[in-house]
Amino acid sequence: MSVLEVKGIKKSFGSNNVLKGIDFSLEKGEVLAIIGSSGSGKTTLLRCLNFLETPDSGEIYVNGKLLLDPSRPDTMNEKDIRTKRLHFGLVFQSFNLFPQYTVIKNITLAQELLAKERPDYKADKKKILEDIYNNSIKILDRVGLLEKEKAYPCELSGGQQQRVAIARALAMRPEILCFDEPTSALDPELTGEVLKVIRGLKSSDSTMIVVTHEIEFARNVADKVIYMADGVIEEMGTPAQVIDNPQSEKAKAFLSNIFKQ
């Protein structure tokens, strides 16, 4: 069974049809790279998956379970959407760390708030908080920033901030981790460290969707590549198919333009 199945997602803002029917599915442990020029709807698609935008129509299934279908009001309940969001994680282009908290608090905050809803929270508070802290430290170590535990975001470089943001998203243990152009706001010399961390996350049980302009990264890391243009999927397949041997004119033009640079 696919971990994620997306069927016929449509979304428009006013008269602007940003997504015109998106279908794809993803197996557990797969890495999907979405490429395409700006304005093609890549970011909107990710935002729909994370419930930051509500699609006009279409269905989203995670592990075969229907999460969202705008034609069925019972899937649109505000309270449920909050818990449904936790199937997904999102790393933003602009990091969006919480500036008033230390690195470690950025990572533990949401976990602590969520733990408060557990029925055994009062009884086992100390143990629960300790587990959250240990889990967060482990993840911080995975992104290579253990020594920055007590630093504030403004004391970190852009690359380090993005690695903390990745740790923060990972700590919620999402089934599908999404990246929205994770290196686009970084200086060129800092993109490497972030891409390296993302590459390091690739494993049998973490499913990832990466919207990116880094074609080489997509070629080397992704199992599946989607090329989007004007709100539709123009090409979908392995990196070899989509990046090295595109069929559609739009994809050919887009890729040759990128390789020229």
Add this chain to the structure above:
Amino acid sequence: MTFESFCNVTLSLLTAFKENVVIFVITLLCAIPLGLLMTFGSMSKFKPLKWLVRTFVWIIRGTPLMLQLFIFMYGPGLLFGIVYPDSIFGITINNRMIAALLAFIINYAAYFSEIYRGGIESIPKGQYEAGQVLGMTKSQVFFKVVLMQVVKRIVPPMGNEIITLVKDTSLARVIAVGEIMMTANEYAADGIIWPLFYTAVFFLLFCGVLTVLFSKVEKKLDYYR
């Protein structure tokens, strides 16, 4: 001017200045939370509430505080036959002071609410979204993520407004609250003019302390950007 008369005047001005301080403290204590409530109203998605609060803020900010003092002094009695109580929570308080406090609290809450609104609206959307995708509720996002960032941003304009309040308290004299300017003016009426100018010292000292306090708060919040 003898040393003795200087001491007498100082003492009587100081006693009168206590009224200014009472107006200042009670106005702050009430207007700071009331302003936040008004902010929620003026940012509400429920249109009638939003426009009601915004109209109210427009009226309060669009008319002189002096006029509002008169309205709170005479309005309730003339329009509705309401008489202010002689005591609140067992503390005796004259009705002029009640009118003054009501006018100041409502006036300053309106100004504060606009400062808060500016602060809240200046927080990037990404902060809300980051909280949401981590599974926080709307109120958790506001209180755990946004609020402290708002506080940091509004400290300078709040400091400005609060210092204005110190001096505005002297307006209470128009409804005969026995504050410092009124007391000094009584000396002037007797032909002794210098106490009027001497009042500046009280205001300056008070504002000086507040300025130092606010720069301390700003420094304290300097650890993040």
